[in-house]
Amino acid sequence: MLRTKTVNAFYQTNHLKPIYKNLHKIQFQDARNNLAQIEEKINQLTSEDELVLNDIYLLKQVLSFHSSLITMWEEINNKKYSNSWNYLQNCLDSLRNINKFSLNNQKTDVLDFFEKQLLILEKLYPYKIFASIGWEVALYECSICGKNIDSFECEHEIGELYSGEIAIGIAKDITNINHVSMVENPMDKRCVVQYEDSGHHFKGLQFLSGQLVSNQLTPITLYDADETPRKKLNKNYVELKRNEKCLCGSNKKFKKCCINKKYIEEKHIELIVHHEFKLW
C-alpha cells in the first residue's frame, strides 16, 4: 500500500489491532483512545520528500477512515441512524482516496474487509435519490498554487496528490444557480432528506442495532450479506372464486387479475456473521 520504507516501517510497528479488539467489544471510547495515540505519532512525522509526504497523507486517510468507522458504529449503536450515514460516507470517501493513492491501487486485506462491509451497510439505508445542484462558475482556483486550475499554467490536476496535499478547484465566483435536480449518483451522498431515526425507513438499521445490543454481531463480525428476494404472504389478498369480479377494482375476473398475488416478493437482505475472520 505504501511506497516509502520510512512510513511503511511506522505502519508495521503501530498496529491498528487494539482498535479492532475494542470495536469487537463495542467499546468505542477505548477504540478512539487507541486511534488518538497513533495519530499523535503520525503528526510528528515530517519530511520534505514528496513520496514520504504522500505516504503520510495516506496514513492520515487510514486514520481518518478508522475515526469515521468508530463513530459510525457508535451512532448505529446509539440508534442515531441519520447521523451514522454521514460517517459511513466519510469512510467510503477515505477508502476511495486510499484506493487511488496506494501503490498499485491495492490496500490491505483488513481495509478490503471493511470496504465490503460498508457497501453492505450502505444498502440498509433508505437513501436512493439525492439532491444535486447545477451552478455556473466563472473561476475555479487551484488550492495549491492559486492559479486557474483549468488552465495549462497551473500544473496541478484536480483530485491528484502533490506532496501530501490534494489539488482542489475552489469555486471563486458562482454567478448563477442553474438548477437543482434529483439524481441517483451525486458527487456528495450527504445531501439527503432527513428521516426520523425511529421511523420505518430505518428498519434495516434498527434490526442491525438490535443485533449489536444482543451481541449477535459486532462491527468486526459483520462479514457478508445474502440479497436473495423472498416471498411473503400478501396481507391484502382475498381468496375469491375464479369467475368472481376481482376486488382490486379492475373490473376483471379474479382469474384474470390478482389470482397469483397470494405471495408477493420483497427485498430481503440476510446479514452473514463470520466469527472466524481474524483481525488480530
Next chain:
Amino acid sequence: MIGHFKRYLGRYTSEITVARAEHAPPLEYIRNYMKEPTVEIINIPSSEFEKFHSESEGIKIVPEFYNGTDEKVLQRDSGTFAKWIHKNHTEIEIAYDPDVKKISLHNNEYWLPLVYLASDVSAQIYIGLVINFIYDKLKGVLSGEKDKAKINFSFEYKDGDTHKRFDYSGSVEGLEKFNKIDINKFLKN
C-alpha cells in the same frame, strides 16, 4: 478505415457515471444496445466547425448554451480533460479557452465537452483518448463500482452531403470493443 474518415463533424458529449445506484442497465440491454446503436441525421455543421476542420489540427473544446444560460459555457470537467490530454498526449494539439465560464452539475460523473475534431484526429483516436481518461479516473473507485461505470457517447459526422449521429450508451469495455470495429463502415450503412 481511419484513413477514409476524412470529413466529419465530431460532436461528443461524453460522460461516465460511476453508478452507485442499484439501477445499472442489465447486461442484456447493453449488449442489444451495442448491436444496434442509434444513428440519425443531424443538422448542417456550423461555419465555425468548417473553419476549424479545414485550417487547424487536433481537438477544439467548444462552449455551448446549456439549460437557459445567458452565454455559452463549458462542462465542469473540460479543463481536467484538456489538461489530461495536454499532459499525457503531447502529440495532439488542443485548442481550449480556460477562462470560459463553467457549468458544474455536482453529480458523480465526468461530463466532457463538445469537441471539434480536425482531420488528423480520427474518431477511433478520440474514443481511445476518452477510454484511457476514464480508466485513469476510475482508479479510486470501490469494488463493484467499476463494473457499474457507464459511458454515454454521441458522435456526429459529415460524409459528403450526409450528416449522421451515432449514440452509444453502455459499459466502458463495450465502447472499447466497439472502437475496434470499422465505425466508418457502420455509419455509411
